[in-house]
Each structure stands twice: as structure tokens, then as C-alpha cells.
Amino acid sequence: MTEVASLPELGDFVPCPRLAHHEAGHFVVGSLFGMEFDCVEAHSTNGVAQLSVPFPDGADWRRLVVLRAGAFAEGILFNQIHRPTLEELEREMLAYQAAGDLARSDLGKIIGALVTEYGDAFLTQYRALEVTTLDILSRNPVRSAIRAVAGKLERLGRLSGAEATAIASPYIAGSLNMEKPSWAS
Template sequence: MHLAGDFAGGLAVGVEYRPFDSELAPWIELIRKPAGGFCDRCRIIRQLVADAGIDAPDATILSAYRAAEVRTLEILRRNDVRAAIRAVAAALMQTGRLHGEEAAAIAGAHIAPGELSKPEI
């Protein structure tokens, strides 16, 4: 989910931004420090570091990031997912704020609950 946030910004202009390893390295270092950030990318890297271990080599963390990146982009390329994103964005433009259950209901008109967690996607 956090990774989708990092990538979804380019959807409107048809760009799939995939950062280079050298761009991700400072984020890994930031998370290894006790004062690491709480942005979407920080949360992604924090979870990957937690999964791999604080002393895991950067290559291990980057490999896990790339696997998540591929899965995320596969999901974001789906027409139903794009329609759900557009619908939630339109509702946000109208109301200025949505609660999670409201956003889920709007997205649910396009994507069945649990559908994106299926392994064949």
C-alpha cells in the first residue's frame, strides 16, 4: 500500500517512476538510524529492514524492494485499480477528506475486497 502511494503520483501522466538503487540507499541508511522518517518510502524501507534484519546487506533489502515494486506496478497497471484510484481521488476533490471505510466503499465499486491479495495477480 505504501509503495503504491510512492508510485501512484505518476499515473495521471502515464509515468512509472522506479528509483535507482543509488536513490534508495540514503533511505536505507536513514531507517537504520533511530530517528528514521515516517514517509511512505521510509515505512517501506523500515519494514524491509525489519524483515531482513538491521544488519542485512543493502543488496538484500534492495532485492526485496524490487520484488515489492514489481508486484505494486502490476497491481497499479490494472484498469479496475486505476478506476478505483480515480473514483477515490474524485471523491476527495469533492469532500476534501475521506475516512478509510468511505474510501474502501468507493474503491469496492471497482475492486472486490481481498481481490488484490490473490497470488495470481
């Protein structure tokens, strides 16, 4: 997720279905956890799901699930969600590192928080986090809500939190009543 100030003006808007699904994934899963958003945006080069209150820091499991949901939600566009191999994760991390974006990337934030919290056991925790995220995204109402929000983002580029909530709520009324996973500290 990116700061709103770094996004282009809507005059420069070029739709991007992949980023629309990515940001819709953050928004819908965050909403399921009771998070409130000021806006959701997706442009050809960047996007943001801007929370109304600061995002929890560190290894808060909800934060990590919401962060990972963005990348996995991109697969909904193609009716498949890809769980990367260890080699693919390593390549992705190295690419972010080479670009100087590791600390700002969703994956970098996740891995950084897990390494800080769990040390050498971070990979086991990461894989458990993936399973939790994929479980949430496998639910038809969640996928439908992501598709609906992403579809509107593809057309408009920007939605207020209230607009995105109105689009998603017929599919995901209420919040996700989910106990803390056993892997979460």
C-alpha cells in the same frame, strides 16, 4: 501515512491532486487486501489513509505493498508510474533523513523493515516488492478505483472509510486473491 491529528482542519483545505492519488493508492490497495479504513484524507501538505485496526508491523508483505502503493499511485495522475533508480532512492532516503522524517516516511518504514528482516539482501527484496506493487497498480480496475477516490478527495479533502469504499467498490469488487509472493517471508 500520517496520523489524523496532524492534519489541518478542513477550513484550511487546499486540494492537492498528487496527495489525493497517494492516499487513494494506499486505500485502494489496502482494501484489496481486506484492510478496512476509518477515513481517507488529502490536503495540500499532508494526507492519511487511517486504518480501522492497527497496521501490521515489520516486514509483513501486504503492509509494505500498501505503503509503496501510495508513492507509485501518484504517477497515475500523469498516466505513468515511475520506478526510481537506485540513485533516486538514495537521494530520497537522504532527503528524508536530513529533514528528520526518515522513520515516519513510507519509504523509510519499508526500508527499515526490509533491512531488519533481510539484512544486506534488503535491496533485492525491495525491488521484488516494487514489482509486486507495480503489478497490482497496472490493473485497469485498480487504477480506475484510485482515480475515482482521488477525484473525490480533491473536491472534498476527506472521505469516511464507507464513502471511499462506495466509490472504489464498483471497480474492485471483492478482494485481491493473491498468493504470497516468493520474495515475502
